Amino acid sequence: MATDNLSATIITLIFILSIELTRASCPLDLNYVSFVRWDKSHCQDSNQNFTGSNTCCQTLSALYAVGVSRYLQQSSFFRFQDMRTSVSCLDEFQLKLNNLSLPSNLVSKCLDPMEFYANTTDGCANISTLQDWSELLGPFTELDTNCRQNTANLNYCDACVSAGHRVQAKLVSIDGNTSHAVDCFFFVVLYAAGVANLLGPGSIGAVSCMFGISVEQDGNFENSNGGGHFQWKKALIFSLVGGFVALLAIFCWWSRRKKMKRNLISHSGVDLESKDYQEKEREWRPKASITKFKVEELEKATERFSGGNFIGRGQFGLVYKGKLPDETIVAVKKIINTDTQQEEHFRNEVEIIGTLKHRNLVRLIGYCVSNKNGENERYLVYSYMSNGSLYDHLLGIQECDYANSRKPLSWPQRKSIIWDIAHGLAYLHNGVKPPVYHRDIKPRNILLDADMRARLADFGLIKQRRETEAPNLPTMAAGTYGYLAPEYALNGQLTEKSDVYGFGVVMLEIMCGRKALIFSTSNDGLEQPSLITDWAWSLVKNEKLDQALDPSLLVNKKCVNENTKNVMKRFVLIGLMCAHVNVDIRPGILDALKMLEGEIEVPIIPNRPLHTWS
16 A cells, blocks of 8 residues: 555656646746836726726737847847746746736736737747847837837827837738738837837836836836936826837737637626627617618728728828729728727717818718628728828828829918818817817827818827816826827817817917927937927017028918018918917917917917927
8 A cells, every 4th residue: 555655756747847847938037017106906806807908908919018028139039939938937927917916817807818829820920039120120120210219208209109109000001911910019128128229128217118017116126227317207107108009908808809709708698709798789870861881892892902002190090092883992991999889989089070061171981880890990981082191191291102293282281271170169169069089189089081171080099078068077098199289188178279279289280380299309319299289389489480481481472471471470370279288278279260360469468498418
C-alpha cells in the first residue's frame, strides 16, 4: 500500500511538473495594474452582463493594451507568437485583478487570447513586426512626428489622435479589407504609445490620450511622467480622445463577438440572433419620411463599396459615393461602431436627422439596417455634395494634394459660405422645437454643393434637447478640440452658444486662411501650439487687424476697395465675438446673423485671456 501511495505521488508530481514545463511564461510586465489609480468601479460587479462594449471591458482592454504596447517596444512584435503565451499573459492579468479584489471572471468575459495571437486569420495588412510596419508605411509616419511629445498636453494629444486616424486609413487602404479597420487601429495605438512617443506607453500622456484610461491626477503609470502632471479636466480629455476610446471599445467588442459565436446577448437579455429580434428590427421604421434601403441596393450603388468610390471618413464611419437606380448620386456612410447596444441611439439619430429640412443642411435620403452574415451593419444615405468639404477648399489647398487643382476661395464665396453656416445653425437652434445642437462645427463637417453653397453635415454628435430638460443641460463633452466651447468642454454645459463658438472659429479660419490649431517650432526645438482665436485677438489688440486677413483675399486690389476691406474686418471681429471664451459675451446665432447682415453693430469686444500652455 505504501508503495502504491508513493507511486501515485510521483505520478502526480510528474504530471504537475509537466504542466509547469509546458506553460509559457508571460513576457509582459503587468505590475502597473496593481499600483496605478485607475477607475475600478465599473468592474466590481461580477453579475453584470458583459458584451465587450460595457465600460469595464473597455477599461480592461485599454489597460491590457498598455502592457502589449510595452511588449512591442521591447520585442518589435505586435502580437504574441504562440497561443500559450497569449493565454499565460491573460491569466497573469487576471491575477493582478484578483489582487485588487476584483471578480475572478473579468478577463474570461472581456478578452479573448486569439486577439493577441499572431497566427490568426484576422489582422491588419499581414503586419506582425515593426519591420513589416516599416516596409508598408516607410521608416517614418505621421505618428512619429505627431505623437512623440508629451501627449498630456491636449494640443499634442489632438495632433496625435488626428495622425492616428490618418495612418489607420492608410493601413486599411493597403489591406483592402475594411473589416480589418479595428485591428489596424489597435496596431496604430500600440505603435503610437510604444514606439513613437518619447515617454513610452506608461507615461501619463499616453495612458490618458492614446489609451483613454481615466486615472487620478497623481496616478502615474511610471515613477516619473517625464514632464508635468496631468492637470486637465476629464471631460476635455474624453472629448479629445473619443475616437481612440471608441475604436478600442470596438476592438474589445469584436473579440468578444467572435469568441461567443453568435450567442451574444445584449444588456436587455435579447438574443441578437433570435428570430424575434430580427423580425422586430426588420419591422422598425422611423417616423421621418425617408427611404429604407436594402444592403444589396447600397452594395450595387457603390460597386460593393469599392476603393474607387471612397470619398473619405466622417466622425463615425466611412463615406462612399454611390448611384441609385434612378441615377441619383448619393453619399453612403457605412457606420463603423455598429454595436447593438447603440441601436436606440442610432434610431434616435435617424429620427432627428430625417425630420430636419433646410437648404443649408445635408439631406438624409435614407438608411439601412442589416444583419448580414450575423454582423450588425448600419448605413446612412445622404445627398451627394459634389464640391467636397470647406476644408478641401480652404485649408486642404495648402497641402500638395490640392495645390494644382483648386484655387483659393473668393471673397463672395467666403461671405456666402459664412451666411449659409449661420442660417443652418439658426434653423437648428430656433426653427426646430425642441432645439437641436450640432456639437461638431468645423470645416470638414461643412460640405459644398454644385453651386458652392454650404451645408452642415456629419450629424453623428447631434443632440436634441428634450422639452423637460433645462436649457443649460450638462452632458459629456464631444467634438473636436480647437472648436469646443470652453464651458462645454470643461463643465459639459451645452447650449446654442456651444455651436456658436465653433462657428466663430470657422469664421476666423475662413477670413484668415489659417487653421484653428497650428504648431510651430520654437528655438529650443519643441513644438508650440497656437489657437487661431489667440492669434487673431493679439493682432486686434495691437491694432493690426489688416494682418489677420487671408492675403489671397487682397491680391486683386481692383476688386477690394476700402469699403469691402472694412466688411472683411467686421467679419473677423464677429468671429472673435462668437468664439469668445466668456459664454455671456458670446452672441446667439440670430444676433450673429444680424451683425453679419449689418442690421446691428458689432459691440466692442471685451478683453479675453490668452491661452497658456503647460
